[in-house]
Amino acid sequence: MLTKAQRLKDLIDKVVYDLLNNVLCYFDFKHRCKKQKIKMIRHIVRLRRYEHRYVQPAFTFSALQFLSFTKTALPQIHLTLHTSQLSMTESLNKEDVMESLSAIQITERGNRRVGNQCLLKLTSGAELHQSLTLKGVNQCSHISCVTSDRVWVSDYSNIMLTDTTGVPLHRVEDLWMCLFRGLHTVNSESELIYIDRKRNINKLSKDMKRTTTFKETTYSTWEPECVYWSPSTGDLLVGTRNYDTETGKVTRYNQSGQLTQTIQNDNTGRGLYGEPRYITENNNGDVVVSHIYKDYNSGAVVVTERGGRHRFSYTGHPSGSGLRPRGICTDALSHILVCDRWTKTVQMINKDGQFLSHLLTKPQEMGAPWSLSYDVNTHRIWVGLPNNNKVCVYRYITRQDALTDEHRPRPEGDPLTPPHNTTHQLNKNEHRPRPDEEAMSSSTPAV
Structure with a gap:
């Protein structure tokens, strides 16, 4: 070419x-x-x-x-x-x-x-790249990547910045004291945005010397549960919950902190969310929310268009089999990855809600995966565990082989006519769904 x-x-x-x-x-x-x-x-x-x-x-x-x-x-x-x-x-x-x-x-x-979707492909399976034990947190409730070698990890009450050695670099101790929610995110300026103990949404500067309030939460029946900064628009997506009605909604704020959108119901007026736990955005602008219902035993991944129209709700594989979703993320190929507490797997679905594979099925080095974060620079996922301070990094996306064309002298008159020995080489997608190896015991207590 x-x-x-x-x-x-x-x-x-x-x-x-x-x-x-x-x-x-x-x-x-x-x-x-x-x-x-x-x-x-x-x-x-x-x-x-x-x-x-x-x-x-x-x-x-x-x-x-x-x-x-x-x-x-x-x-x-x-x-x-x-x-x-x-x-x-x-x-x-x-x-x-x-x-x-x-x-x-x-x-x-x-x-x-260069568009990554033209250069990347799935590997035949997830490969463990690194496993590290963090010093300073008891659990890995949520992970937010800053760079390829620095991430924020939160447990019950604090957020810790760490590198690939697991050594604490900085700590924020006024996090909202609630486990297993997407309580923080990172914007394009490498600033940490998180929900504090007063349920305000704060912003920590890149040099970690100044903390400002992005949005103050006054007394209200709606309280924030999870946040996500949108790289495509610069908006902040916030999943909130009404504790009186036990319903949820998603609100969008621009960079000035002004409310610009509310996503709550489908086209029939029925509520989309129970309790939003984790929230992210796909490459096409879809808003992706991992939420659970009020019985805490089931949930779904709810996907809406950027404008708010409901596209689909993923409830497990096979459809309707049940899902207890936790951490979610999307990758450069627009796949949606979700941790399922029932099966102790990381499931991969495409942007339209079709199940593709169990990307991780309770590997020995991990146990039950709980939190996810995708690194856009290395195309690896960081996976955290609920019961210890261990984080594993996996590689499952690689670059495609280049299209090669060995040119030979061409017949005169048509510069585009290739010789008979011209070869084209391009590996196909070798990814195959892996079977669900182990289902989670029904006796596992709900969190």
């Missing part, structure tokens, strides 16, 4: 060269533009014919997908040519052309980045 891109660049350079040199000669500029347009259309047709004939349908990263990806991912450059200054007559003078070319404006929009 790099070689083909170079040929396309050379073609564009030739067009630019002809424009700058031949437009001042004896030929019609308008006719030249039409001729170049026809040439580019023919070029695109050959590209499509090449795609149809030589790229196997099983490949997930085709030539046309690559061209489409570069069109959407790379900065859009808008050229504005003030044609009013260019007289389209038989005679053109050099000064008019140079003045028009100098008036071209280039505007770059957005950041240049």
Whole structure:
């Protein structure tokens, strides 16, 4: 593809060269533009014919997908040519052309980045990358990644910042004293946002020297249970619970702390949530909530669109078999991962609620998984346990193999016709669902 891109660049350079040199000669500029347009259309047709004939349908990263990806991912450059200054007559003078070319404006929009969904794939199973014992916490109720080697971990009453050695780096001791909730999150400035003992939502500065109140909780029947900072919008999502009616809702606040949205009911007016415990957001903007009902023995993963419309509720595998969800997160491939207390597994579902696999099934190094956090830089998950201070890091996503094309001399006349020995190599997704190895005993007490 790099070689083909170079040929396309050379073609564009030739067009630019002809424009700058031949437009001042004896030929019609308008006719030249039409001729170049026809040439580019023919070029695109050959590209499509090449795609149809030589790229196997099983490949997930085709030539046309690559061209489409570069069109959407790379900065859009808008050229504005003030044609009013260019007289389209038989005679053109050099000064008019140079003045028009100098008036071209280039505007770059957005950041240049590569879409991870085109480069990543699942491995054949989760692989243990690291296991560490934390010093300073009794349990791992919730985890928030700051960097690839620093995370915040909370237990019953405090949050501790630690590195990959498990040594405490900083501690916040005014956390709301309640286990197994997503009581904290980290924003793009590496600031910690958490729910304190007074049920206020506080923000700790990056240097950990200043604590400010993002939202003060006055006396109300609605109290915050979990928080999540949205990387895509910069908003703060808060799961709250009404202790009188034992129902829940999700509220959205902008960066100024103003309430901008409330998600509470489905399209029939029925409540979506019991008690929100953990909350996150998927790549498509869906709001994903792990909640339990008032009997504390069952729950669901409820997914709504960014606008608030209910999409689906996941209640276990198979559907309706029962779920006691705890920690949740989403990954770069838009999968939803959820800890299930019933089966002591981490279950993986796709963005539309379809079960894919048991990613972790009570591995020996862990026991029952409870809290999750996804590292967007290394594509690993941090998994915490409810009954001790042990955290395990797993790898289950890797980069795809590059599409290779060994070029040979081509027949003259068609630059896109590949030789017979051209090879394309791209590994397929080798991931297979793993069976549920062990179900949790029904005698396990509810938390």
